[in-house]
Amino acid sequence: MLRHGFSDQDVERLFCGEKPNNQALATLSPVLSAFQSVxxxxxxxxxxIRFATKAAEVAQxxxxxxxxxxxxxxxxxxxxxSLSRGLATGVASILVFSGMTAIAIASDDxxxxxxxxxxxxxxxxxxxxxxxAAERIAEARVLFDRGExxxxxxxxxxxxxxxxxxxxxxxxxxxxxxxxxxLQAAADKVRANDQAQSQQVRDxxxxxxxxxxxxxxxPAIEGKDFGQKVAELAGTIGGNDNAGPPEGTxxxxxxxxxxxxxPGKSGGNPGKPDNTPxxxxxxxxx
Amino acid sequence: xxxxxxxxxxILEAAKAGAEWAWASLFxxxxxxxxxxxxxxxxxxxxxxxxxxxxxxARSIHSFSGDRASFRSWVFVIAHRKLIDERRSRSRQxxxxxxxxxxxxxxxxxxxxxxxxxxxxxxxMQAAFAPLTEAQRDVLALRLIAGLTLDETAQVVGKxxxxxxxxxxxxxxxxxNTLAFDSVTL
Numbered sequence: 001m002l003r004h005g006f007s008d009q010d011v012e013r014l015f016c017g018e019k020p021n022n023q024a025l026a027t028l029s030p031v032l033s034a035f036q037s038v039x040x041x042x043x044x045x046x047x048x049i050r051f052a053t054k055a056a057e058v059a060q061x062x063x064x065x066x067x068x069x070x071x072x073x074x075x076x077x078x079x080x081x082s083l084s085r086g087l088a089t090g091v092a093s094i095l096v097f098s099g100m101t102a103i104a105i106a107s108d109d110x111x112x113x114x115x116x117x118x119x120x121x122x123x124x125x126x127x128x129x130x131x132x133a134a135e136r137i138a139e140a141r142v143l144f145d146r147g148e149x150x151x152x153x154x155x156x157x158x159x160x161x162x163x164x165x166x167x168x169x170x171x172x173x174x175x176x177x178x179x180x181x182x183l184q185a186a187a188d189k190v191r192a193n194d195q196a197q198s199q200q201v202r203d204x205x206x207x208x209x210x211x212x213x214x215x216x217x218x219p220a221i222e223g224k225d226f227g228q229k230v231a232e233l234a235g236t237i238g239g240n241d242n243a244g245p246p247e248g249t250x251x252x253x254x255x256x257x258x259x260x261x262x263p264g265k266s267g268g269n270p271g272k273p274d275n276t277p278x279x280x281x282x283x284x285x286x
Numbered sequence: 287x288x289x290x291x292x293x294x295x296x297i298l299e300a301a302k303a304g305a306e307w308a309w310a311s312l313f314x315x316x317x318x319x320x321x322x323x324x325x326x327x328x329x330x331x332x333x334x335x336x337x338x339x340x341x342x343x344a345r346s347i348h349s350f351s352g353d354r355a356s357f358r359s360w361v362f363v364i365a366h367r368k369l370i371d372e373r374r375s376r377s378r379q380x381x382x383x384x385x386x387x388x389x390x391x392x393x394x395x396x397x398x399x400x401x402x403x404x405x406x407x408x409x410x411m412q413a414a415f416a417p418l419t420e421a422q423r424d425v426l427a428l429r430l431i432a433g434l435t436l437d438e439t440a441q442v443v444g445k446x447x448x449x450x451x452x453x454x455x456x457x458x459x460x461x462x463n464t465l466a467f468d469s470v471t472l
Contacts, residue, residue: 008451009452025462028465035411036433038317040319040322040325048310049306052306052309052310053311055306055309055344056306059345060304062345062347182292188378263400277319
């Protein structure tokens with residue numbers, strides 16, 4: 001069995017096509033270079049031209065609409081509160097100090113589906129913005145505030161899988177996997193029973209997100225405790241609300257961000273939905 | 287105008303101004319790796335998704351500033367996002383296979399031999415990657431297919447560098463342990 005007896009530098013050598021020192025790693029060289037050397041087909045000239053024409057139009061049109069969010073977004077005003085929240089954080093002052101301008105500030109607190117979300121992530125890699133689990137939770141809260149309850153739960157599951165430090169961290173401890181699975185089940189339950197409008201569910205989700213945020217601030221809490229707690233909280237979402245119509249004031253309509261199945265599909269049968277998530281290891285993130 | 291004659295800065299500026307040549311340059315350079323990444327990770331219609339990625343880029347180009355490397359990262363961030371979205375919607379329909387049987391989506395006039403080779407490699411890769419977790423496969427695909435650095439990969443998947451290092455190590459260890467018992471000829 002190959003244990004982790006090889007260094008990070010050796011791994012980098014392997015990826016760069018150099019010969020690693022570790023014998024076992026070296027045996028992987030031919031395999032990896034075969035994958036690496038595939039030249040994925042370049043687009044045909046016709047396709048390039050067609051794309052370039054369209055893209056040029058789109059870019060020109062976009063220049064004329066600087067405040068655009070995605071046109072399918074239910075409420076454009078969801079953007080502005082995010083902006084002011086971004087300005088309120090310390091990150092904004094660091095950005096201004098370092099000469100980054102509206103781009104970085106505006107993209108902070110951008111949530112999935114925002115045009116600037118991709119930039120937010122790109123900035124995180126160069127050290128601007130945290131990119132950590134705490135930021136994922138903050139983004140989940142932005143989604144939640146916009147009424148995208150199920151998207152918020154989905155997004156919060158990313159926070160669960162990034163609780164590691166810069167050491168040899170299992171990519172999925174049992175507690176993390178349980179938490180991720182519980183969040184997945186909660187999201188599916190909410191989605192399937194059209195409970196997004198229920199005040200009880202919204203309160204449960206809000207409480208869970210708040211708890212997750214608080215735990216992130218507490219250095220005493222370890223990854224496995226975090227995962228355990230999240231699993232518990234996720235389990236309470238949509239728990240006993242299958243009996244009647246949703247209570248309380250309905251929230252804003254859910255924005256169809258990532259494609260999801262129409263609400264109410266599986267009716268209101270009580271108990272856990274019998275879905276088997278494809279991968280519950282919490283490995284998917286972006 | 288070949289990319290090497292133009293600095294990235296000038297291409298970016300021209301793209302923002304709506305110059306078709308600039309968009310052609312960016313698309314020609316990056317569309318292959320993006321489509322390859324999506325195909326290797328089991329996207330149902332890699333060509334279509336790839337086009338969506340680049341149109342997203344076109345829509346948001348004005349809010350981007352940075353060098354060639356950050357641009358490349360941004361493109362893969364968006365590509366990876368779409369992959370995740372597709373996985374989530376697919377996981378609600380368990381009847382669909384995880385890896386599409388036929389990865390030869392229409393490449394519209396692409397070279398037939400290239401396509402056949404691509405499909406073969408994709409299947410080999412999927413077979414080799416089968417014992418890995420989704421996160422491990424993503425990391426390897428980004429490093430090998432997209433050719434991203436460690437830092438860029440961490441950016442795309444939204445994890446810390448330390449976590450990505452761990453994913454790589456485990457993935458390679460698993461690959462060695464499983465492939466060592468197969469005679470894999472490539």
